[in-house]
Amino acid sequence: MSAPAIPQDAPPRTGARVHVQKLGTALSNMVMPNIAAFIAWGLITALFIEQGWLQGIFAELRDPDGWVAKIGGWGAYDGAGIVGPMITYLLPILIGYTGGRMIHGNRGAVVGAIATIGVVTGADVPMFLGAMIMGPLGGWCMKKLDALWEGKIRPGFEMLVDNFSAGILGMILAIFGFFGIGPIVSAFTRLAGNAVDFLVENNLLPLTSILIEPAKVLFLNNAINHGVLTPLGTTQALETGKSILFLLEANPGPGLGLLLAYMVFGRGIARASxxxxxxxxxxxxxxxxxxxxxxxxxxxxxxxxxxxxTGVFINVLFGSGLRAPAAPGSIIAVYAQTASDSYLGVTLSVFGAAAVSFVVASLLLKTDKATDDPDLAAATAEMESLKGKKSSVSSALAGQGGVATATRPISTIVFACDAGMGSSAMGASVLRRKIQKAGFGDIKVTNSAISNLSDTYDLVVSHRDLTDRARQKTPSAAHVSVEDFMSSPRYDEIVEQLEQTNGGGAAPAAAAEESAAEESAGDSDVLALESIVLNGTAKNAADAITEAGELLVAAGAVESAYVDAMHERERSISTYMGNGLAIPHGTNEAKDTIRRTGLSFVRYTEPIDWNGKPAEFVVGIAGAGKDHMALLTQIAGVFLKADDVARLREAKSVEEVKAILTSGEK
Structure with a gap:
């Protein structure tokens, strides 16, 4: 039985959907790192505001001089206590700082925070939404400004130019935020508040679920919850001690009911997980x-x-709400923030939502005419694609990290990438070693460009951003998505899957001889001493790619156009491999600009920010055929061992570096 194929009538991912999910991911990524701050603020709010827990315990301290009153501060925006300054200043600035850092590292973060303070002080409501605008804007402007004089500043003046440029830009953006964005976002928030008031007055608040529940799946929930509902709910909570708005998105009932329905009426892995x-x-x-x-x-x-x-309707019916946002949306966090008079209503809203979701989902699952088991691994990969990164909980869904779609013995594995030149070769090398050491030497592990794939493989391993393309080429294969090519935990999961589908066994001599022959066939001269640089001068990933590419040009391995193709490759898929190594190389279409196989090596004293990950070593690759594969295999062996990486870091000569790289584990 072959692995479940992707449905042929699956709707294509439209451009609008891609843009929406990218926006949702970016907004979510600004909030999630700061959830601890939201929790701290929520707990302080629940304890110390006028209707908080401690007010009932320390009723005699309600006078303005009492310590409970001083911490809470009546009126969150008058600067009193802790509650007001945290939501007015701390939380928006953290979001703006994070948004700027996402775009342009620490410099972008600082300018993003400065820009955010402009909208914070220019508005009369919490500026979460304004921070989500000004933070990334500050980072983007700083990035563009730095690019204008990159490499043009005279030595000794770098710090002066960097600090003054960031300060002046921050000043301009803060003023722009104060007079421009702040009033606009305030007006939008007031409009949203009026819309919510209209829905409440006309008993239409439950209709918000039509927007909120689909937005969750597109990762827009944080933008809606913390950008709109939290500011409105906070104002309401400070007046009445609670707000229903905090439960519109955080109610765990709908998701619980859906999963309970899968437990009863689901099939295969979906039911088991x-x-x-x-x-x-x-x-x-x-x-x-x-x-x-x-x-x-x-x-x-x-x-x-x-x-x-249903959950919203019950809360409206009982007049129940939370004192502060429940973050994350756990039943524990929900009860921690529930107002003292709302426990019954909140409880009924959670379990009522779960009950309705269960009944409707059960009906849909029971009447579903599909006969094949649903492909949970494919759905999980799609979810990670929507999110834009690996999900920390996705491995709990497919049991073996998405490898569980393999239902037959595996004999061929291909590691696929865009060009089939560097990433896939090194990833295949690492995976091949693990498989052979586990005693599965009869399994053939190769690498290929996605454009050259055919539907003849049992298992396809690819970067998470390329898995959808790989599935189109190999719909009958099992697919595994990875992000860290050098030390992905998915490799160990593949080995575990082989033990289930193939059983145990020793590696046949022929396979071992083939592997040895492949590695011994390598020509280490593809890495010339002149192409090794011990102290790279690049300050960012783009310049590092240029530096590695120009070494290939100087060695006569490629034409200058190949360097442009290296940048094009990086824009589509990151070539960061893990363990401090990046291996930039050209696209599949640029192979005609390669004159001969060649490698370059650049070491950096200060790690380069490579899409948020530190790269100390950059290996430029130009592969005209297969003659560079053996050396890449050796290099992969080096970077799998911390001691060898430390030796590379301490090497004093290019000869020493080459000796280390060409002595990778055999």
Missing amino acids: APGAAIIQFFGGIHEIYFPYVLMKPKLIIATILGGM
Whole structure:
């Protein structure tokens, strides 16, 4: 039985959807690193505001001089206490700082924070949404400004130019935020508040679930929850001691009901993994774990919408709410923030939402005419693609990190990348070693460009951003997505899967001889001493790619156009391999600009920010055929061992570097 193929009638990913998911991911990535600050603020709010827990215990301290009153501060925006300054200044500035850092590292973060203070002081509501605008804007402007004089500043003046340029830009953006963005966002917030008031007055608040539940799956929930609902809910909570708005998105009931339906009426891996997912979602508050179950069968979004509407309706009926946001959306966090008079309503809203979601999802699953088991691994990969990064909980869904789609013995594995030149070769080398050491030497592990794939492989390993393309070429294969090519935990999971599907066994001599012959065939002269640089001068990834590419040009291995293709390759898929190593190389279309196989090596004293990861070593690759594969295999062996990486870091000569690189584990 072959692995489940991707449905031929699956809707294509439209440009609009891609743009929406990228926006949602970016907004989510600004909030998630700062959740601890939201929790701290929420706990302080629940304890010390006028209707907080401690007010009931220390009633005699309600006078303005009492310590409970001083910490809470009546009126969050008058600067009194801790509650007001945290939500007015701390939380938005943290979001702006994070947004700027996402775009342009620490310099972008500082300018993003300065820009954010402009919108914070220019508005009369918490500026979460303004911070989500000004933070990335500050980082982007700083990045563009730095690019104008990159490499043109005279030695000794770098610090002066860097500091003054960031300070002046920050000043301009702060003023722009104060007079421009702040009033606009304030007006938008007031408009949203009026819309919410209209929905409340006309008993239409449950309709918000029609927007919120689909937005969750697109990772827009943080933008809606913390950008709009939290500021509105905070104002309401300071007046009445609670707000229903804090529960519109955070209610764990709809997701719980969906997962319970899969436990009863689901099939295959989806049914088996649903109980663990339900525990993580309900008690851990990680709602994203149920997103793949929706992506498998998009019609199930109806269940979560109706469940969400039920929860909101019950809260409206009972007049219940939370004192502060429940972050993350765990039942524990929800009860921690529940107002003292709202426990019954909140409890009924959670379990009522779960009940309705369960009934509707059960009906849809039971009447589903599909006969094949749903591809949970594919849905999980799609969810990670929407999120833009590896999910910390995705391995709980498919059991073996997405490898569980393999239901037959595996004999051929291909590691696929865009050009089939560097990333796939090194990844295949690492995976081949692990498989052979586990006694599966009869399994053939190769690498290929995605454009050259045919549907003849049992298992395809690819970068997470390329998995969708690989599936189109090899729909009958099992697919595994990785991000860290050098030390991905998925490699060990593949070995475990082989033990299940293939059983144990020793590596045949022929396979071992083939591997040895492949590695011994390598020509280390493809890495000339002149192409090794011990102290690179680049300050960012783009310049490092140029530096490695120009070494290949100087060695006569490639034409100058190949360097442009290296940059084009990096724009589509990162060539960071892990363990401090990046291996930039050209696109598949640029192979006609390669004159001969060649490698270059550049070491950097200060690690370069390579899409958020530190790169100390950059190996430029130009592969005209297969004659560079053996050397790449040796280099992979070096970077798998911490001692060899330390030796590279301390090497004093280019000869020593070459000796280390060409003596990788055989």
